[in-house]
Amino acid sequence: MSPTVSSPQTRKLAPVDLAAERAFLGSALPEAVLRVLDSGRFVLGPEVEALERAFAERCRCRAAFGVASGTDALVLGLLALGVKPGDRVLTSPFTFFATAEAIAWIGAMPCFADVEEHSGLLDVEKVEAALDDSIRCLLPVHLYGQMADMRALRALADEHGFSLLEDGAQAHGAERDGIATGELGDACTFSFYPTKNLGAAGEGGLVVTRDQAVADRLAGLRDHGSRTKYRHDFIGTNSRLHALQAAVLNVKLPHLDAWNDARRANAARYDEGLGDLESIRPMAALPGATHVYHQYTIRVLGEGRRDRLQEALAAEGIHAAVHYPIPLHLQPAAEAFGYREGDLPVAERLAGEVLCLPVHPFLTEEDVERIVDAIRRLA
Secondary structure (H helix, E strand, O other): OOOOOOOOOOOOEOOOOHHHHHHHHOOHHHHHHHHHHHHOOOEOOHHHHHHHHHHHHHOOOOEEEEEOOHHHHHHHHHHHOOOOOOOEEEEOOOOOOHHHHHHHHOOOEEEEOOEOOOOOOEOHHHHHHHOOOOEEEEEOEOHHHOOOOHHHHHHHHHHHOOEEEEEOOOOOOOEEOOEEOOOOOOEEEEEOOOOOOOOOOOOOEEEEEOOHHHHHHHHHHOEOOOOEOOEOOOOOOEOOOEHHHHHHHHHHHHHHHHHHHHHHHHHHHHHHHHOOOOOEEEOOOOOOEEOOOOOEEEEEOOOOHHHHHHHHHHHOOEOOEOOOOOOHHHOHHHHHHOOOOOOOHHHHHHHOOEEEEOOOOOOOHHHHHHHHHHHHHHO
16 A cells, blocks of 8 residues: 655655545546536535445444534534433543534533543543433544444443444544444444545545434434425534535545555554563554554653654654643633543543654555654654
8 A cells, every 4th residue: 555656764754645645546536526526416415325325334334424524423413312401421531622522512511531541542440430320421432543442331321321422533444342433332423534544625524323213313413404305393504515525535435444454554563663662652452453543652651752752753854743732621621621630640641641653554664664763763
């Protein structure tokens, strides 16, 4: 999957390489875009329907619904599961803010359980300890391309009678213990932001579900509360995936598994090259997990060492990223959620240590070796 061109030491290595992806796909992308332009079907339509069928099948779900963005997918997923203003939704503090933002946007209250130090995923024992009768929904995040423990979380949801919405924005194609992303949740959301493993040419999102009642609700929520033209059964919104974005995604989708394989190969090279360093600790790939490495993440141990390493790598043209430097419960916008520093110590510690290295499928072996060598010199 790597390009055949050489990789000189002067070449900048970034978290994504959309130019290389575009070159790999060749004429297929412009042909798909022209096909949509010629059709005159720009909102929903056959391209969106084809994407929805393919995603529902991959996730072993009943139905899928393309929406305008990953954030809209979260909002509409929560609404479709019956989450209402004042309800409490338990989620991870260690992810992108949209997860908590979507909860708050509909008037519900985000609450948090801490994460596992070795993976950054929700800690099931801490989830169980945080549960009370006020929790109406659990929203686990499949972080960095690896699924949370959905068997255990499904069992908790069934035992306590709350709904289960998966945030799969970073987990296109991931599995764990033979379970696909979206297979056990009441619904699961995806983002097609351009930097994702499967990215559109702009914004886009999707919700899958195995529940027919949830599917019926989603069909109306994204289209003004209407399932029959000019009849509006409830208050919805306008969040319909554009056909141009679906066409781009339909071109890319057949390559997703191979691209994920290439990400795993790059991750294995990092594991081999960095695993013996005392100051570097790669985040764990869990037993039974099919990790798709949306990010390859290391922990840089020692106060301030992560930021110094990031700056030193950037000076050599290697652009590593920090996902995420401030946990959700300590964001300025989260003050009303009622948390303080020290409440979720694992998430807070990881926020000061994590560094995400380029892992996209268009890196060469020489690129990965260059990054490994630089870290070994600079860490």
